[in-house]
Amino acid sequence: MxxxxxxxxxxxxxxxxxxxxxxxxxxxxxxxxxxxxxxxxxxxxxxxxxxxxxxxxxxxxxxxxxxxxxxxxxxxxxxxxxxxxxxxxxxxRPWETPQNLTVTPRERIEASPPVGRPPAAGLPGPDVDSVLALAAERELGPSTLEALHSSIADYWRRDDEHGGETLRPAVVGQLRYVVDLLKEQRPAPLREGLHGIAAELARLTGWMYFDARQYSQARTYFTEALGLAKAVDDRQLMANVLACMSLQATYQEKPGDALALVTAAQDQARGARRTTPRVLAMLTMREAFAHAALGNRSATHSAISEAHAHFGRISPGDPDPAWVAYFDEPKLIVDTGIAHGRLGESALAEPLIADALRREHRSNRRGRALHAFWLARTQLQRGKLNEACHTAMDALAPAAAVGSQRIAGHLREFYEQLEPFRREPAAVSFEARLREVLSRQVSGSPRP
Incomplete structure (x- = not known):
């Protein structure tokens, strides 16, 4: 048989x-x-x-x-x-050993040590493998830090492509693992590296909760990240965490808090040994967001100009932290457009966001969806109903592919702004497409 x-x-x-x-x-x-x-x-x-x-x-x-x-x-x-x-x-499990490596009973007998002699040193048995692996995990070195940094970069990439909902348990688990490692005595360079990794994992966890609009949890992890970075006096990373908290305050419609947090971030950056122009450009653009949320036009324009001036001083050899690499020229341009959009300056915002969207990498599906909805809103503000609905329809595919409550919030805002145009053919087509995408998500059918 x-x-x-x-x-x-x-x-x-x-x-x-x-x-x-x-x-x-x-x-x-x-x-x-x-x-x-x-x-x-x-x-x-x-x-x-x-x-x-x-x-x-x-x-x-x-x-x-x-x-x-x-x-x-x-x-x-x-x-x-x-x-x-x-x-x-x-x-x-029995099946884990390939068939051609299975030892027969006769071979086991022949391999047994003679009676009366101590066992010869040899390979550990399968039950010992896991014990040795567990012990080896504590023998940390530069390669361990490099591997952890690599995993963080991979988490960020996956977060951009798919959202953080499914990743979050793994990130939290790794954060707790690294924090546990810090409870043991380590050489100073290794301890400093682990603190930085733990701070980045806590910031990433906070960012995932922020993207899910779970603001209280996000603030908890951002605060943890701040403490971990402060423990090793990493002022640039402290500035980055404060900038994340400032952006969250903007979304929570707390512009005063947003400005206070980004001002503190800039203070930390100025106190660092060397803060790169790219970091300063990112922080100043977050300041522009806060001023725009407050409706302060002149301060927003001034911050935008300063951010572009910092960006213009970037050199190829700058020792940028890995976490600021995302702030490239398309990101500078789209954030400039969004700052103008927050002020209601749609004529300035539209071409900037459209240009950045054309240049943005397609793998960043969440960013493309967010920026497309911003573009659609500015087009609608300018009376370009057909273009706005077409742009919003293009945003539905990447939005459906990423689990992000922030994206859902931008979609709801655009949908509410369409209310006066519900009977127009472009709006009718957009709503039909939206219903189709939502029904696919509910039924579990392949996403568009």
Missing amino acids: PEPPRPKELPGSLLTDPVMIEACRTRDFGRVFLLVRVRAGIYPSMVARRCDLTPSRVGEVIAGRRQLRHMDVVERIADGLRIPGHMLGLAR
Whole structure:
């Protein structure tokens, strides 16, 4: 009788994905089942069949109405989906050893040490591997810091492309891991590096909560990031965190707080050993946002001019922090347009935002969606209804691909501004397209 076919292996890229690692570590099987569906094409009915579960039970887990905790069920999931045992807190599974590396009983006997002699030193057994790996994790060095910095850069890229909702547990887990490492004695350079990494992870977590419009949680993590950066006197990073808090205050319609926070950010930057022109340009543009939110036209224009002057002094050899690399020329231009837009200067704002949008990288789907809705609003303010609706329709695809409540807020604002034009053909077409996109999201159909 032929052997049943071996279950399909999960892609290596999925098994090494921080989101998958965190979901397995916490045994969040709802998220695991979603990830294997999206990344490996293993649908819920197939999960049920491979793991000896009922389809209804799998559906309840995905919907968050049931958790799977029994050890025999966890083992069936590991074996059915081919998830290595260590990822789920299990011993090495039998199938993890390739068939051609399996040792026969005869070979084991021959390899055994003679009676009366101490065992010879050799390779550790499978149960010892995980213990040694755990111990090795504490032996930190420059390569560890480099790997952590690399993971942060990858988190930011994924956040721009997909939003932070699914990434957030992994980022928080890594933050807690690094903070835990700081509880032990470390050489000064290593300790300073870990503080910087922890501060960046806390800032990223705060940013993800801000993008989800969960402002209280965002402020908590921004405050944690500020304390971590202050512990090693990283004034540029402190300035960056304060600038993030200033932007959040602008969204919360607290322009006075926004101005106070960005002023504090600039004070920190001036106190740093060397603050680069790119950092100063970014901070000054955030100041322009605060002045615009206050309706102070002259101060906004002055800040915009100063930001462009700082940007003009950027040199290729500047030691820019990694976190400010995003502030390139298209970003400077689009932020200039948005500052004018906040003042109601739509004639100045429209060409700037349109130019930046044409030059913006397509992988930054959240940025493209946000900036397209800003462009649509300025076009509507100028009486260009057809262009505004067309621009907003173009923004729906990247908006649907990213989980961002900020984007949803901009979409709602544009939709409300369309109210006087509801019967116009362009507005009717936009609403039809919007309903189509929303229905696809609800039904789980492929996004446009």
